[in-house]
Amino acid sequence: MGGGGQQREEGKTDSGKAGGVYTWEDVQSHCTKTDQWVVINRKVYNVTQWAKRHPGGFRVLYHYAGEDATAAVMKDFQDLYVKAESQGMFRTRPLFFILHLGHIILLEVLALLMVRYFGTNWIVTLLCAVMLATAQSQAGWLQHDFGHLSVFKKSYWNHVVHKFVIGHIKGASANWWNHRHFQHHAKPNVVLKDPDINMLNLFVLGDSQPVEYGIKKIKNMPYNHQHKYFFLVGPPLLIPIFFHLQIIQTMISRRYWVDLVWFMSFYIRYFYCYVPLYGVIGATALLFFVRFMESHWFVWVTQMNHIPMEIDYEKHQDWLTMQLQSTCNVEQSFFNDWFSGHLNFQIEHHLFPRMPRHNYYLVAPHVEALCKKHGIPYQTKTLWQAFSDIVT
Template identity: 70%
Template sequence: MGGGGQQTEPSGRGAGVYTWEEVEKHCSKNDQWLVVNRKVYNVSQWAKRHPGGFRVIGHYAGEDATEVFSAFHPDQKFVQKFLKPLLIGELAATESSQDHNKKAAIIQDFKTLREQAEKEGHFQAKPLFFCLHLGHILLLEALAWLIVWFWGTSWTLTLLCSVLLATAQSQAGWLQHDFGHLSVFKKSRWNHLIHKLVIGHLKGASANWWNHRHFQHHAKPNIIMKDPDINMLNIFVLGGTQPVEYGTKKIKFLPYNHQHQYFFLVGPPLLIPIFFNIQLLKTMISRRDWVDLAWYVSYYLRYLSCYVPLYGWFGSLALIVFVRFLESHWFVWVTQMNHLPMEIDHERHKDWLTMQLQATCNVEQSSFNDWFSGHLNFQIEHHLFPTMPRHNYHLVAPQVRALCDKHGIPYQMKTLWQAMTDVVRSLKTSGDLWLDAYLHK
């Protein structure tokens, strides 16, 4: 049966029965249906109010969102009160629970693995871990200021202060990431509140801007036109598909065959100080997000009150730009080493496990690697279980690897050096593909 004869008013008591053919028609910007646990929801009007942003909803319009729904929402019962008014019906009994491109065995085995991880307490956070992490960030910031306040603002001491501040900023970035993924507190409300504090007051950024951007990345990693992290604004061409498309169409905004060289001048040094700062300011103002803007301003008021008496206005601004410059290098290498060398392609509608594994790889565990990357060296486990506290990734990793081996899905593990050099290698490979297509097709 199609949906045409049994559609109901969006009152939350939907009784319509739909086929996948009917559901898949509702995938436009203003007409969006989702399927979660075989229930069909019309989210067209509600999408703009979604805390994770309207785009992440749109990326699953007309699709089965059961797996991504389970991955992103730690409190399933709580979000049901938002879903209930949007219910319009369910899939017909003759329809499979997933679309025909997905493998039921993989989906079921991953569901079992998740249930086992929940049963073993891997989704329970250790408050002491996050308290100590916050403590070492505050200690670094205090030490940076005390050094130049007590011993003076010589070039050597200023450089040391900058390194300590950049380290604190990078580590605060990993901490805000924890709260943003709702992986610390049981109550989502507390995670959201502390997230605003950490990303706003400790980092000078916007929680809503981060949420809307980062959740898209997790929902559709390395998917062209859906993952904002691979939207390089025509500065780079990535993967194996995009370079050929650009080359065939004779698109040449830059000499992409040299992108592995100019990456060092454009990517690591400029992403945070220039691109991210402009983007988040533009987003907060255009969306009138005054709460996040207030947190953003509080960071700079605190920073300036500490350093203007020591460096003056110009010196303080120069110092924070340099700190952002150092932090940006750290951030770019850590975030790109897990994704950029992996498969980057258009939407293929794969199951959750397969999609995440093709877009992510891990870096070897060590105390330094864990600290340096904020445990994002376990990028595979983080993407599969985004609400899992990061100190538990290593506990579930052997089970994830066994599941991948069972289904023949590659589980890539690299050294830190190999992962970083692969970023440059992948850029060169993509640039060469572009040049070959540009010259010969």
């Protein structure tokens, strides 16, 4: 199918039987939630019904409705993918994830024992909150690994442990995370399609949206001051307020009862441990403070790789170009790897989302060489520069 829409392609129904030939105009007209066609390997598929059962959520295929959804990558990248597989870069080191889970559990146990042994004065409470926030943040990176099916060979065990980590250890929903995060990977930094840049009219991101909002004189918020109120609304409130309410609403409205049970198990465990020490109000305040600190950690790390990059409406770019233009890296160090859950290798994560994160450093030089060969920007920043670029 050519860009001019003159060439024709074999059409496919859901059952795979030939259904005719179509022009690009034919395909592009089927781009609604109730009528979705996509092109994969130059064949046209009606995915309207299957989209509802897509493991990444119904919106993932909808974002590609009327488009070519083939993983349109350069031959060099395809060769690199094969090379990475042959060199064992997709092979998991179980000890890495065992130790990672172990240090999360250890932090939680030590925090509780410290309060029980030394009392609930403000110094001990502050140390307890810092340890719990660290455990929660690290658990966030760990659930991300299982959510991407990058730990176990069988998807089933990734899903099971994912529900345990995000549900019982963090008090969130696996399905809510999957449906949100997979949209991000499908269309990173694409306005109206990537939920990570859908700021509910609180912030106007990128180069085109601020101009557009200025021309239309949309006055929902004082956007010319967003770099100031960002510090009061964004990092501190995303997890304890916005995400928490969205998770509850999603689980109930979509009937994710298994996720709800895991979600409740976290709160039962937490309040069972801390209400005898702080009372109901005190334990609730402590948890909110933990979420408050975790939220700062989460926002700065997750946004340092994307917010400073290109943010725009759908341009129908090929998959590889879209991933590279919307991501950048932060330099490697033991602290940066641990602090960011290896999301300092954001480029490699987006190109190889199922690769165990402890192998990103192995494939990174190959990706950088590929980008250099084809004149594609490959940005690596210091952690401080990455944080300051968010504000800029």
